Amino acid sequence: MVRFSLRALLANKVRLLLTVASVTVGVAFVAGTFVLSDTMVKAFDELYAGLTSGTDVVVRSESAYDADVTTTGGQVRPLDDDLVARVRAVPGVEVAEGSVFGFALIIDRKGEPIQPGGAPTFGTSIAEDRRLSGAGSIREGRAPEGPHEVVVDARTAAKAGFRVGDDVDVVLQDGRRTFRLVGIVGFGETDSLLGATMAGFDLGTAQRMLGKPGVVDEIDVRALGGVSAETLRDRIAEALPDGVEAVTGDQAADEGTAAVEDALGVFTTVLLVFAGVSLLVGTFVIWNTFTVLVAQRRREVALLRAVGATQRQVLGGVLFEATVVGVVAGAAGLAAGVGLAAGIRSLLGLVGVDVPTTSAAVEPRTVLAAFAVGLGVTAAAALLPAWAAARVAPMEALRESGPADRTAGRVRHVAGWTILGVGAAMLAAVSVTADRRWWTALAALTTFAGLVVVGPMLARGMSRLVGSGRSTAWRIAARNIARNSRRAAATALALAIGLAVVTAVAVAASSLEDSVSEAVSGGNRADLVLEPAGAGMGISSSVAALLRSRDDVRDVVELREWGAEVGGEEHLITALDTAGLDRVIDLGIESGSLDDLRPGRMLVSTAAADDLDVGTGDAVVVTFPETGRRVMRVAGTFDQGSLINASYVITMPDYDANVTSRLDGAILLRTVSGLDPDRAKERIEAAVADYPNVTVNTPADLTRRAQDSVNQLLGIVTALLLLAVVIAVLGVVNTLVLSVTERSRELGLLRAVGATKRQVRAIVRRESVLMSLLGALCGVVLGTAVGVALARALAEEGITTVSVPVLTLAAYVVVAIVVGVLAAVGPARRASGVDVLRAVSSE
């Protein structure tokens, strides 16, 4: 039986290839995701280990909770300078030095900020004892000394063409300054810390420049020979006041790695969702392929049964074939995944995220996952067809008739439409009620399940519609679809899955885009909004001071954001100046009053208030990572926070009391009346010329930028999902090849009675177009319904309007038709090349 199965597989290599390919893409995504995240974690691990290799113990403030690095930049409450001396006095300490870090933006020779995408721009103190820097070393020049000297990382130096001895401008929290470059820093083999730019000063300068006079962020300690890190850690801990902790260098490195792993979590999840979609599509393709194979080989199977093969042997034979496909797909997917991971890494490198170089990490888990997914999907998809094969009666070997489609029973008919109806009703219901994410997902799946059941009926309906036309080619194509309506439906639905997701994303994104425009035009009252360019850390607080001193500016409202825990989850807390607040933004106060917003009080968005079940006047506990629990009273609720992406608004004094950073996330300003917005923009741009990382935006600029970022996101998501569509297209090709093989005699007959090759090709092409069209229509209709429901489910996230991008969706359908034509090229050629003589000669 095994030999028989292998022969059957190898008999048609194109088919084997197509079948394997349909699973490989999904497996590659799974493997690639794992390899990429493992490789990055490994790289960070090596990097952190290198950096802390010379440090035995790190002393720092305890964090009130495990804050996410992306919301706080890793900032903890600074320690008093005096503590350094106290730590140094602990027996067993050889060296103890304080260190600080903060915002520092390096300006290149053309006056442009050196701003890598995604990575921070920071300044730090350079340890006097070189051993504390671990892998970080001065490659050229010397360490900085005194208030006018700086060192930069090798990557930044290379990028800007800086040499030791040059003057380098740096934008700091309190303004722009010029320093003399005295050294260039490297980190082992790597030129930069993951693409971040670094400006290093001596400790005293760093404290002043980074806004931390008299304090240090952490104390790095080196033990005397013979004293272990753990022993020293425990000794130091005894000497520390409350709220300050000592950890070993290794612990600190592990925490850094863990934070990276956390940050990669979202990314990994998103990629795995794509993998899931591709695998679902792949499952359909495999299921379909095996169903057709079994149908075509019924007589062969019956013959095997007639000569004594047991049901179990037949079942095993089909499953063995599936296993081979699964193993091959798993191996190919694993290899492709490693390549995919390398591709994504170099892509990240291109956009400026300097991923540290290390060998690709292929963990056993990845190998296991690749094969498990490849095998699991294939075996699961082949199970039903294998059963069908096992149930073939030996008698069928003797019968004349070929594979025929059983017509759907009444039960299937009724059940299918019922499920579809229930799903559609659920989708409608969640669209009305909004904010029901799980129900939306359930409704989408139910509707799809309904589509799967009624698919063959839809295929037949479509075929009746087209088949009644006058054109012979269309008629023959349509009737072929109806003849194998299950096969056609399964093929079309594989395409529908991909398109449904693409469509749903398109509808949700289009709704988001409209909502953003609405938010900007609805809530905004500012004439100009200043924002940091790119993904920089923020705007120096001196910018706001500069603006306030101008007489053409009436109101200046600073906005700062920081992570804090509210109701057990980490959220971004937004701090705003209260003076002039209602002149730059309309928050849409629902209850309470804006006037009540003062220290100790906070505004909460209506959605967040619902979640926390609080109202105006109630107390809310906010836990800041640096300072811990603070009880705030709700001054009011608002419902138009989407412009500034705020759910919790506090006052600036509260922010400053609980957060060390003084960088602004945005500055909203209103000019004196009568000033033309474009003129105002020019003036303010000139005024902040010393801060090249600050962008000045009119409300129109903001709308455009927000829409651009939505479109960019949509583009990336669509590109990834199109992979699923590609798999579905492979499915179409596969189905066509199989049905052409099956109908070679019929096609030969057509050729014998005078159909030209072109006419035969046209028939196959039309079949392909019909299947693609069915898939596209199902996908787009389902996707639109799901997209609307999804947009409504995300109302809380700021999607306030629902918009269906009709033109885009129409384009999808057109693309599907084109894809149908392209998918048919190979099979059509095969069909028109059938040997007429062999087809019409009786065997």
Place this chain on the structure above:
Amino acid sequence: MRGLRLPGPGRAAPADVDTAGGAVPAARAAHASRVYGAGATAVVALDDVTIALPAAQFTAVMGPSGSGKSTLMHCLAGLDIVTSGQVFLGNTDLASLTDRQRTLLRRDRLGFVFQSFNLLPTLSAAENILLPCDLAGRRPDTEWFATVVDKLALADRLSHRPAELSGGQQQRVAVGRALISRPEVVFADEPTGALDSRSGRELLGFLRSVVDELGQTVVMVTHDPGAAAYADRVVFLADGSVVEEMEGPTRDLVLATMGRLGSG
């Protein structure tokens, strides 16, 4: 494509043609040979065959398995190409045509009936009959369609799918399809091979009548002496060559000839 018509004589009207190999035969082969493969494994299926098929006559081609009778028919019908010699349909030299031209020739000037698997299962009887016209994008001659359907007694079966028809009815639909374009020659390859004897006799009767009453030319390959007896003329093939021709055959004469050829 539509509009492209092949050079060739007008359709032969029954009255213009004498019996027994008159002036212009409907089709003919001159020194036609067909060799499959090359070198040591070469198989000579047709060996220097010269034969004329008179118009408005019913010709049967007989011979044992491997005698080349099917190859001869395929070459005459433009389904296969001779390796040497010439094959004509009317005055058209088939060897000079491209694949596409031969396809159009089959569509417009020839008709086919095969042993089995003769119809498209997805099309109704009427649609199957009209298939050559549909493929040509030509409006069918409704009068001729009615005549053919009436002759073949298919009037009440037109909307049925092949699966809903008996074997004999299916073969009659195939004959109808072969006739719809008023072909110069109808080729039938063992048309009764898959039928029971009663349906077979019935079908042969229909073929006889389309020659007698509609003036069509029919060439039938068969190995059944009873079937050959319905023809005006029988051509015997053996080992790729024409070994005997017989006018006005009867079952017994054919049997006798076959016996002689088989033993000799």
